[in-house]
Amino acid sequence: MNAMDHVRYLAEHIGARGSTTLEEKEAATYVEKRLTSFGAPPTTETFRSARSAWLPAALFWSITLASGFVFLAGGRLRAIIALALAVFGLVSILLELLFRPNPLRWILPKGDSQNVWARIEAEEEAREHVALVAHMDTHRTPLVFSSRTWVRLFERLVPIGMGFAILLIVIFAVGIVLPMPILGAVALGPMFVATIMLILMLQADFTSYAAGANDNASGVGVALSLAEKLAKSPLKHTKVWIVLTGCEEVGCYGADDFICKHKRDLGNAAWISLDTIGSFRGSPVFLSQETFLATSKSDEGLLDVMRSVATAHPELGAREIRMKGSYTDGAMGFKHGLRALTLESHQQDGTLSNWHQPTDTINAVFPECIQATESLVFEFLQQLDRNVRPDPTQSSTG
Numbered sequence: 441m442n443a444m445d446h447v448r449y450l451a452e453h454i455g456a457r458g459s460t461t462l463e464e465k466e467a468a469t470y471v472e473k474r475l476t477s478f479g480a481p482p483t484t485e486t487f488r489s490a491r492s493a494w495l496p497a498a499l500f501w502s503i504t505l506a507s508g509f510v511f512l513a514g515g516r517l518r519a520i521i522a523l524a525l526a527v528f529g530l531v532s533i534l535l536e537l538l539f540r541p542n543p544l545r546w547i548l549p550k551g552d553s554q555n556v557w558a559r560i561e562a563e564e565e566a567r568e569h570v571a572l573v574a575h576m577d578t579h580r581t582p583l584v585f586s587s588r589t590w591v592r593l594f595e596r597l598v599p600i601g602m603g604f605a606i607l608l609i610v611i612f613a614v615g616i617v618l619p620m621p622i623l624g625a626v627a628l629g630p631m632f633v634a635t636i637m638l639i640l641m642l643q644a645d646f647t648s649y650a651a652g653a654n655d656n657a658s659g660v661g662v663a664l665s666l667a668e669k670l671a672k673s674p675l676k677h678t679k680v681w682i683v684l685t686g687c688e689e690v691g692c693y694g695a696d697d698f699i700c701k702h703k704r705d706l707g708n709a710a711w712i713s714l715d716t717i718g719s720f721r722g723s724p725v726f727l728s729q730e731t732f733l734a735t736s737k738s739d740e741g742l743l744d745v746m747r748s749v750a751t752a753h754p755e756l757g758a759r760e761i762r763m764k765g766s767y768t769d770g771a772m773g774f775k776h777g778l779r780a781l782t783l784e785s786h787q788q789d790g791t792l793s794n795w796h797q798p799t800d801t802i803n804a805v806f807p808e809c810i811q812a813t814e815s816l817v818f819e820f821l822q823q824l825d826r827n828v829r830p831d832p833t834q835s836s837t838g
């Protein structure tokens with residue numbers, strides 16, 4: 441089987457695989473069967489996860505809006521309550537954007553999900569650990585992702601909206617010290633912005649899930665295809681974990697759970713995230729850094745290996761880029777201090793194709809790009825493995 445066979449099964453036969461849904465579970469069952477057939481016995485681990493990527497933000501904007509109404513009711517005490525509410529909301533959403541525990545997570549509904557993983561041992565003594573990670577779930581198809589213009593607008597709206605939320609906090613603080621009727625009128629502006637943001641977040645959560653051929657049946661397809669090859673012919677000194685995660689789209693719950701459960705065995709593993717690697721008429725990109733709320737830099741050692749492989753194989757068209765405004769399971773590698781590096785794909789104009797859109801179907805992925813990414817990762821693994829070969833001049837007997 442090749443990567444496209446897996447992509448086809450996941451995106452066409454199963455279709456949309458929303459986080460914590462039965463279809464996501466069906467994808468996990470498929471992955472289990474394939475790994476078993478390759479001779480890489482899988483383990484499935486369940487975990488609890490948020491069900492929505494959008495509800496935490498919707499709750500944050502609701503809290504912000506409510507704090508505005510409390511303030512408008514007037515009086516110093518209400519201004520204090522408004523300030524406390526708004527700060528509580530802001531701190532919570534910032535923690536959420538950093539993938540940290542916070543009250544929004546505690547309040548919102550949860551569901552069951554699963555990771556499937558297998559480990560392919562090295563032929564000889566393992567001196568390097570690599571985890572190839574790809575998420576099985578798919579995202580919703582919100583208005584804010586419906587076109588390039590909307591995506592660009594949304595990228596600006598988020599920081600602008602956060603700015604207004606902070607402005608509201610300043611207004612409440614001033615209102616405690618200097619109660620002035622004019623402040624109520626000033627607060628109406630940020631409250632209007634909060635209303636727009638709330639509507640957009642709620643709209644997103646009522647849309648259907650994408651079939652996710654590019655995001656991320658493509659990554660799962662390549663991880664499975666490499667698992668089949670490596671199970672047949674393992675690397676000499678590199679142990680490879682194949683990690684297919686659930687619930688990436690709602691905040692990387694699967695990847696987080698996996699690392700927490702296997703931290704000791706993973707050690708200082710290379711955490712290679714494969715996400716959205718089949719962009720239409722696109723080519724592979726590897727990320728030197730990822731910026732969501734915070735910026736995380738990819739591991740320099742892994743980057744050097746990837747750069748040398750990309751240079752040695754110009755036919756694969758791989759480029760190095762910086763990513764901003766989204767996240768992948770790579771974020772959990774950074775969070776837990778692993779050596780992380782993410783691969784994606786870009787179209788000629790530097791975008792992911794059909795990202796979180798209903799058009800992310802099997803007809804819109806680019807098999808050549810998926811194949812190029814698989815070759816790139818294969819060569820990368822071979823190179824990593826060569827780098828950790830024991831020095832023959834230091835060989836000992838026995």
Ligand SMILES: [Zn+2]
Binds near residue numbers: 575655688715716768
């Ligand atoms: Zn993805």
